[in-house]
Amino acid sequence: xxxxxxxxVAFLHxxxxxxxxxxxxxxxxxxxxxxxxxxxxxxxxxxAFRITPRHLFVPHEPLESAYQNHVIGLxxxxxxxxxxxxxxxxxxxxxxxxxxxxxxxxxxxIGAGTGYNxxxxxxxxxxxxxxxxxxxxxxxxxxxxxxxxxxxxxxxLAVVRDGAFGYVEEAPYDRIILTTSANDIASAWVEQLxxxxxxxxxxxxxxxxxxxxxxxxxxxxxxxxxxxxxxxxTLRGALRTPDYSRVYLNxxxxxxxxxxxxxxxxxxxLRAWFKQPQKTYASPIQTTFHAISxxxxxxxxxxxxxxxxxxxxxxxPTFEPLMVFQNPLQFGTLAHVNAKGMATLSRAAKRDNExxxxxxxxxxxxxxAAKAMWDAVQLWDAIGQPTEQDVRFALTPHIPxxxxxxxxxxxxxxxxxxxxxHIKKN
Numbered sequence: 001x002x003x004x005x006x007x008x009v010a011f012l013h014x015x016x017x018x019x020x021x022x023x024x025x026x027x028x029x030x031x032x033x034x035x036x037x038x039x040x041x042x043x044x045x046x047x048a049f050r051i052t053p054r055h056l057f058v059p060h061e062p063l064e065s066a067y068q069n070h071v072i073g074l075x076x077x078x079x080x081x082x083x084x085x086x087x088x089x090x091x092x093x094x095x096x097x098x099x100x101x102x103x104x105x106x107x108x109x110i111g112a113g114t115g116y117n118x119x120x121x122x123x124x125x126x127x128x129x130x131x132x133x134x135x136x137x138x139x140x141x142x143x144x145x146x147x148x149x150x151x152x153x154x155x156x157l158a159v160v161r162d163g164a165f166g167y168v169e170e171a172p173y174d175r176i177i178l179t180t181s182a183n184d185i186a187s188a189w190v191e192q193l194x195x196x197x198x199x200x201x202x203x204x205x206x207x208x209x210x211x212x213x214x215x216x217x218x219x220x221x222x223x224x225x226x227x228x229x230x231x232x233x234t235l236r237g238a239l240r241t242p243d244y245s246r247v248y249l250n251x252x253x254x255x256x257x258x259x260x261x262x263x264x265x266x267x268x269x270l271r272a273w274f275k276q277p278q279k280t281y282a283s284p285i286q287t288t289f290h291a292i293s294x295x296x297x298x299x300x301x302x303x304x305x306x307x308x309x310x311x312x313x314x315x316x317p318t319f320e321p322l323m324v325f326q327n328p329l330q331f332g333t334l335a336h337v338n339a340k341g342m343a344t345l346s347r348a349a350k351r352d353n354e355x356x357x358x359x360x361x362x363x364x365x366x367x368x369a370a371k372a373m374w375d376a377v378q379l380w381d382a383i384g385q386p387t388e389q390d391v392r393f394a395l396t397p398h399i400p401x402x403x404x405x406x407x408x409x410x411x412x413x414x415x416x417x418x419x420x421x422h423i424k425k426n
Contacts, residue, residue: 023055026067039093048123057116057147058086083233084140086114098214098226099175099200101125109133110163111179115144118156132170134161136237164239166192181210181232183241185395185415193217202232206301207308208257213393224393249274253318255308264306264339273364281360285381289352295387299380300334302408302419310335320346336373343370384424394418
């Protein structure tokens with residue numbers, strides 16, 4: 001459903017123009033915040049933000065809201081789930097810095113949204129450059145066109161197109177960017193990117209985990225330059241992401257980013273195991289909340305198939321937690337499931353930065369899941385408890401030989417994802 005008609009958008013644009021509002025003050029405050037946070041680092045990105053009036057791209061929003069550092073929803077599906085939004089300014093700035101645009105470059109954007117991101121990129125590449133922005137929904141493209149016209153942006157072409165096929169009519173491109181998350185790489189994106197060009201997208205790495213990764217094209221390989229944790233709505237169309245949501249073990253406890261059909265055991269059996277007493281195994285491995293959140297999560301979710309976030313919304317929780325979140329209060333852990341049982345992790349610590357030992361909990365028939373989880377945690381500890389900053393990503397259509405046990409490969413339909421972890425200690 002699209003809440004705002006195009007005629008009403010035009011009316012709002014005229015209303016904003018007539019009110020003589022001082023948007024530059026609000027925009028300057030936002031830019032100062034983004035620079036302080038380190039999201040804006042270059043003069044080119046700062047200038048693009050400074051000369052692009054964000055409020056013209058969300059004319060239905062109050063002026064103050066348009067310049068807040070938050071996401072603005074645009075469109076819902078029939079189930080009330082957001083399928084299009086204007087991204088948080090800090091994330092937009094981070095991705096523009098990752099993209100490293102140069103004047104005169106040609107850019108393909110997949111996910112037009114309001115047109116704001118395209119306008120920022122157009123400001124950086126200049127009049128001699130060009131931005132093509134695609135969206136699968138005609139109403140969103142029409143809105144982007146109206147917003148771009150209101151802002152006086154000339155070097156952007158907004159087109160109705162399934163982004164999975166790119167836009168061969170104006171290929172090749174120096175940069176390709178997705179502003180929706182994808183589970184795989186479309187062959188068209190690589191084919192339409194110049195050699196040495198950069199592909200930037202929020203890539204779905206595992207259940208409920210996305211990273212904005214900048215890949216540089218080297219032949220038929222794509223190798224990462226930078227990556228940041230992120231969260232975006234998912235790509236729709238031919239390369240749409242499977243519909244993952246929540247799988248409940250009881251009314252207050254659920255797997256996040258899971259699907260019943262992907263579980264290796266019947267859900268009723270899993271629920272029965274969860275009701276039974278668990279067995280706890282002590283571990284000599286000590287770690288912190290930071291190392292778990294920024295290292296162990298990515299390590300386990302990519303190395304152990306059928307590993308998920310397990311969350312609980314009640315206090316006390318229904319399991320021994322590995323993580324505690326505030327506002328709202330929520331308890332979490334990582335759970336690995338196989339046909340014989342389920343294993344979870346916990347850590348008894350009152351402070352996030354406190355070193356505390358890990359424990360493994362076994363549910364089910366046989367502790368094979370607990371053994372697999374323990375082996376993976378033990379290897380992570382043995383190489384120095386690396387975090388997400390110690391990993392490099394690569395994409396290839398081939399299945400390469402893995403040079404060492406700290407390399408992981410995730411097989412996908414089009415391009416296989418390789419994670420190479422840096423060994424911090426021997």
